[in-house]
Amino acid sequence: MKSRWRYIKTEKKYADRVLSVEHRHYHFDGAGASMPFTVVNIKNxxxxxxxxxxxxxxxxxxxxxxxxxxxxxxxxxxxxxxxxxxxxxxxxxxxxxxxxxxxxxxxxxxxxxxxxxxxxxxxxxxxxxxxxxxxxxxxxxxxxxxxxxxxxxxxxxxxxxxxxxxxxxxxxxxxxxxx
Structure with a gap:
């Protein structure tokens, strides 16, 4: 299933002492399109x-x-x-x-x-x-x-x-x- 998703790039958007936010751009073959997905990085x-x-x-x-x-x-x-x-x-x-x-x-x-x-x-x-x-x-x-x-x-x-x-x-x- 993952093979239908292709990673393109990551853009850092925001960071503070608790979390960071980035946009991960993926191309989805199933839709024939690409878009940025918002991802929140937080400590475990x-x-x-x-x-x-x-x-x-x-x-x-x-x-x-x-x-x-x-x-x-x-x-x-x-x-x-x-x-x-x-x-x-x-x-x-x-x-x-x-x-x-x-x-x-x-x-x-x-x-x-x-x-x-x-x-x-x-x-x-x-x-x-x-x-x-x-x-x-x-x-x-x-x-x-x-x-x-x-x-x-x-x-x-x-x-x-x-x-x-x-x-x-x-x-x-x-x-x-x-x-």
């Missing part, structure tokens, strides 16, 4: 499904500028350059919740939106998480960790209380892992 992400030593799932409440709303999400964020993804998952867990775990098990990867985004999100399970109480937020970050039962989390997805798409996908990967 991690998302962590934390299970507290109580057996409950730990989510964070936080304000999100994009939707101008407070969301419920699993802790996650960008992978630093050269950082091992499992280490990033445990770092984000501690920074956003104050919880810690001895290890992070990979649940899989996802591409948040491969139509125009280049990054990969790595999903991890952190079990037996202990609340150390001390969070280390980024400058413009404020989170409130909240524990929920499995049933409560599933109900929150069903009722639209959890709308963060990567968190919903992570719940799916976690459920598959649980069997």
């Amino acid at each position: 992400w991690v998302i962590t499904v934390p299970v507290a030593d109580s057996g409950k799932l730990v989510l964070v409440r936080q304000f999100r500028v994009g939707t101008d709303s407070v969301t419920y999400e699993f802790p996650g964020g960008a992978v630093d350059d050269g950082e091992v993804t499992a280490d990033a998952a445990l770092r984000e867990l501690a920074e956003e919740t104050g919880y810690s775990s001895l290890s992070a098990k990979s649940l899989g990867i996802m591409h948040p939106n491969p139509a125009f985004m280049t990054n990969t999100c790595h999903c991890f399970l952190a079990e037996n998480c202990v609340n150390g109480g001390s969070m280390n937020h980024d400058l413009f970050e404020e989170t409130e960790p909240v524990e929920f039962t499995r049933e409560e989390v599933l109900k929150m997805v069903q009722t639209g209380e959890i709308t963060h798409s990567i968190t919903i996908a992570a719940i799916g990967l976690w459920l598959v892992d649980q069997g």
